[in-house]
Amino acid sequence: MSQGWDSSIKDELQMVEQEIHRSIGSKQPILTEICDYVISSGGKRMRPGVTILSYLASGGKEVGEVVKIAAAFEMIHSATLIHDDINDRSEMRRSHLSAYKKFGLQQALVSGDFLFVKAFAIGGFFNEEIVNLVAEACTAIAESEIVQFEKEGEVAPLDVYLGIVEGKTAKPIMAGARIGAYLANADPDRIHAMGEYGLNIGMAFQIVDDILDIVGTESSLGKPRMVDFFEGKATLPMIYAMEDPQVVPRLSQLFHKKVKGEKDVEEAWAIIARTDAVERSKLKANEYAEKALAALNGLPDSEHRLGLQRLATKVVDRNY
Amino acid sequence: MSQGWDSSIKDELQMVEQEIHRSIGSKQPILTEICDYVISSGGKRMRPGVTILSYLASGGKEVGEVVKIAAAFEMIHSATLIHDDINDRSEMRRSHLSAYKKFGLQQALVSGDFLFVKAFAIGGFFNEEIVNLVAEACTAIAESEIVQFEKEGEVAPLDVYLGIVEGKTAKPIMAGARIGAYLANADPDRIHAMGEYGLNIGMAFQIVDDILDIVGTESSLGKPRMVDFFEGKATLPMIYAMEDPQVVPRLSQLFHKKVKGEKDVEEAWAIIARTDAVERSKLKANEYAEKALAALNGLPDSEHRLGLQRLATKVVDRNY
Numbered sequence: 001m002s003q004g005w006d007s008s009i010k011d012e013l014q015m016v017e018q019e020i021h022r023s024i025g026s027k028q029p030i031l032t033e034i035c036d037y038v039i040s041s042g043g044k045r046m047r048p049g050v051t052i053l054s055y056l057a058s059g060g061k062e063v064g065e066v067v068k069i070a071a072a073f074e075m076i077h078s079a080t081l082i083h084d085d086i087n088d089r090s091e092m093r094r095s096h097l098s099a100y101k102k103f104g105l106q107q108a109l110v111s112g113d114f115l116f117v118k119a120f121a122i123g124g125f126f127n128e129e130i131v132n133l134v135a136e137a138c139t140a141i142a143e144s145e146i147v148q149f150e151k152e153g154e155v156a157p158l159d160v161y162l163g164i165v166e167g168k169t170a171k172p173i174m175a176g177a178r179i180g181a182y183l184a185n186a187d188p189d190r191i192h193a194m195g196e197y198g199l200n201i202g203m204a205f206q207i208v209d210d211i212l213d214i215v216g217t218e219s220s221l222g223k224p225r226m227v228d229f230f231e232g233k234a235t236l237p238m239i240y241a242m243e244d245p246q247v248v249p250r251l252s253q254l255f256h257k258k259v260k261g262e263k264d265v266e267e268a269w270a271i272i273a274r275t276d277a278v279e280r281s282k283l284k285a286n287e288y289a290e291k292a293l294a295a296l297n298g299l300p301d302s303e304h305r306l307g308l309q310r311l312a313t314k315v316v317d318r319n320y
Numbered sequence: 321m322s323q324g325w326d327s328s329i330k331d332e333l334q335m336v337e338q339e340i341h342r343s344i345g346s347k348q349p350i351l352t353e354i355c356d357y358v359i360s361s362g363g364k365r366m367r368p369g370v371t372i373l374s375y376l377a378s379g380g381k382e383v384g385e386v387v388k389i390a391a392a393f394e395m396i397h398s399a400t401l402i403h404d405d406i407n408d409r410s411e412m413r414r415s416h417l418s419a420y421k422k423f424g425l426q427q428a429l430v431s432g433d434f435l436f437v438k439a440f441a442i443g444g445f446f447n448e449e450i451v452n453l454v455a456e457a458c459t460a461i462a463e464s465e466i467v468q469f470e471k472e473g474e475v476a477p478l479d480v481y482l483g484i485v486e487g488k489t490a491k492p493i494m495a496g497a498r499i500g501a502y503l504a505n506a507d508p509d510r511i512h513a514m515g516e517y518g519l520n521i522g523m524a525f526q527i528v529d530d531i532l533d534i535v536g537t538e539s540s541l542g543k544p545r546m547v548d549f550f551e552g553k554a555t556l557p558m559i560y561a562m563e564d565p566q567v568v569p570r571l572s573q574l575f576h577k578k579v580k581g582e583k584d585v586e587e588a589w590a591i592i593a594r595t596d597a598v599e600r601s602k603l604k605a606n607e608y609a610e611k612a613l614a615a616l617n618g619l620p621d622s623e624h625r626l627g628l629q630r631l632a633t634k635v636v637d638r639n640y
Contacts (some may be wrong), residue, residue: 026459030464083433085425106407109429110465113403113436117458120440124451131444138437139346145430146348 005310006045008303009052012063012070016048023118034103034111037079038046042094042222047073047176049311050201054180055193057304058297065126066183072122072134073176078116080141080168082108087145088231095222130179137175140167153232155242155255161234162203163259169200193295197308200292205315207285208233211278212319214269220319229255236284240277247271282316289316321634325630326365328623329372332383332390336368339391343438354423354431358398362414362542367393367496369631370521374500374514377616377624386503389450392442394497396454399435399460400488402428407465408551415542450499457495460487473552473561475575481554482523490522513615516589518630525635527605530555532639534589540639546585549575556604560597567591602636607637 006013024035026233048070055066084090085098092098100108116138123134150159161306177198188262212221213228228235234242234255242248253302254260254268272278292312299305326333342375344355368390376387404410405418406428407497412418420428436458443454464487497518501511532541533548534557548555554562554575574580574588592598612632619625 024357026463028463030466030470031462080433083429086430089432104469106469107466109403109407110462110469112433113400114459114462116433116436117440117455117462120437120444120456124440124444124446124455126444128445131441135441135444139434142351142430142434142437143346144350145351146427149424149426149430150350217375 003310004052005307005314006049008307009049009056012052012056012067013045013048015053015063015067016045016071016074018019019067019122020075023071023075023122024115026114029109031111031114032098034107035075035078036117036172037096038082038099038111039074042095043074044080045074046201046205046311046315047077047173050173050198050308051176051180053186053304053307053311054177054198055184055300056180057302057308058181058184058186058190058194059274059300060180060184066124066180069126069130069134069179069183070176072119073137073172075115075119075122076134076138076141077172079112079119082112082115084145086112087149090223090227092223129182133175133179133182137172140171140298144168148233151234153256155234155239155252158236158239159283161236161239165203166199169206170199173202173205174198190299193298196295197292197312200288201312201315202294204285204288204312206287207236207281208316208318211237211281211285214272215278216319226269229268230260236281237272237277240280241272241275244275244277247275285316289313323630325627325634326369326373328627329369329376331366332372332376332387333365335383335387336365336372336391336394336431339387339442340395343391343395343442346434350423350427351431351434354402354419354427355395355398355435357416357422358413358431359394359401361416363394363398365394366521366631366635367493369399370493370518370628371496371500373624373627373631374497374518375504376500376512377619377622377628378504378506378510379620380500380504385446385494386500388442389454389499389503390496392439392454393492395435395439395442396458396461398490399432399439400430402435404465406432407469410457410543410547412543417580432455447503453495453499453502457492458500460491464488465588468553471554473576474593475554475559475572478559481556481559481619485523485526486519489526490519493522493525494518502563508621510619511617516615517612517632520552520608520615521632521635523603524612524632527601527608528636528638531557531601534592535598537638545588549588550580550585557592557597560600561592561595564595564597567595605636 016198020039024032026032046184051073052066060066082099085093086100086108090098091101123131148164160320174195178191178195181194216225218224241251251268251271254264257264289312296305296308340359344352346352371390371393402419405413406420406425410418411421442623443451464484468484494515498511498515501514536545538544561571571588571591574584577584609632616625616628
């Protein structure tokens, strides 16, 4: 019987939910409602999961502290989702209306700030090393969002694309993984290795997200297909497709159209599907997943190590 | 010769500027540029000033730590200004284009997040008591913004209005004043008293801001007069004016107009000016300023105590 990557930490993930719900309590019920709406509407809890598994696999025994920091990372993630949807004017997220569509821009913006504050309040109770790691991760998110805005409407070079993915997705997961090992009193090499696991799993995860934006269906994605293309964001499959000189002229033309119709998007989809772009993207994601697995070398066998291994497989082998 | 309220802390305020500039450094120059634009464009540095004066007047000698926390409060303040302008669609702030008008919504939103993160990174290096005070202040800001949105287009009862002012303006200044005294190792009574000073000076300051929105000129304000009225925000003079049954019918009609023209705003201005609303608002602001002064009772004489006293006078006796 196949088990989930998180089967060894069900209790801890439940504690994370409780910590989040405790943290988002407010005198203003709408703040709690919006935060709860965003946090409850799906999400794979990969960020807290990696943090907790990293802690337990590194020999940690008392989960109280790591649960708190895992909750903080999930809250930071949710805050960025709320603000991202405002910035991208995204109407749907995980089959639900985005927070700003449902509750209004003002309320959503402030709820994102509120979540940041509450997450940092948790992080602030830890020592300088942890505060630094949390702050660096949040800085990386903001900085890579800026690069993403600047590159909107362009097919960025591969290294720029990978830099954006690293800052927006991989570095926060890396920070969580590092903190997990740090709290377990792991040695510096182990802390570094767990960080590498987090970084690479994050890269793989985001690339697969980008692939799913092309090969997924509206019902599996919970939002329309090819949203990135429609919004002028060149993701890895698009970057690879543009390396094929035969498709460049038309695909470029479609990508650079300021107002894209449904037909344009469908045509671009068909063009990308004809190239080897999706296959190459999958190989790239697999490469990262393998690096994540390799980072676990030397980690003692345990159900938690197994969970981390399963997650590396799951991340590249999913359709939602 | 009359001296400024901040004449005893010029060096420390300079250190705050340096701390802020060090903190907002980024690999993405636009983030630094936006933060610098907002932080440099005027501002009275009242928040860091109160924190530092509270520290020094309470006997603090080593300004290194209080400068950091003072910088953090100014950065949090600037972050909320950036996000507020997005939420209010305000085009002007302190005679400059608002950040979102100048740099675009996405860039401004992320810059606000970036400033929050950097401010919290500073706050996170302090102990739990301080982290709690900073987090509570930020929570109060977010919660009172929500109340403000909910009351937009209504003439809120006096206590609701005062609650919004307390959360948005007074509690953050209170937290800074408390932390100043705390870092100076003041006893709990002194910490409480300095908090009362900050709370009351904040109330007075915001009420005077609301008065200036009515009696000020576009050139002294750096933005159009009666912006609050135009945006459907009932401030203290409006609330008082609405207590005059003679003016209620027409003033209410103008206030509730969904689309207000220049003539509507001018007419409303003339109506409010005919009542005693501005005078009563000034009395209320004076009341708070006097409470702030009273909170300084028992504080040993010093140039810093004098600075706090001068600030209490200055806050209610200014035209910009």
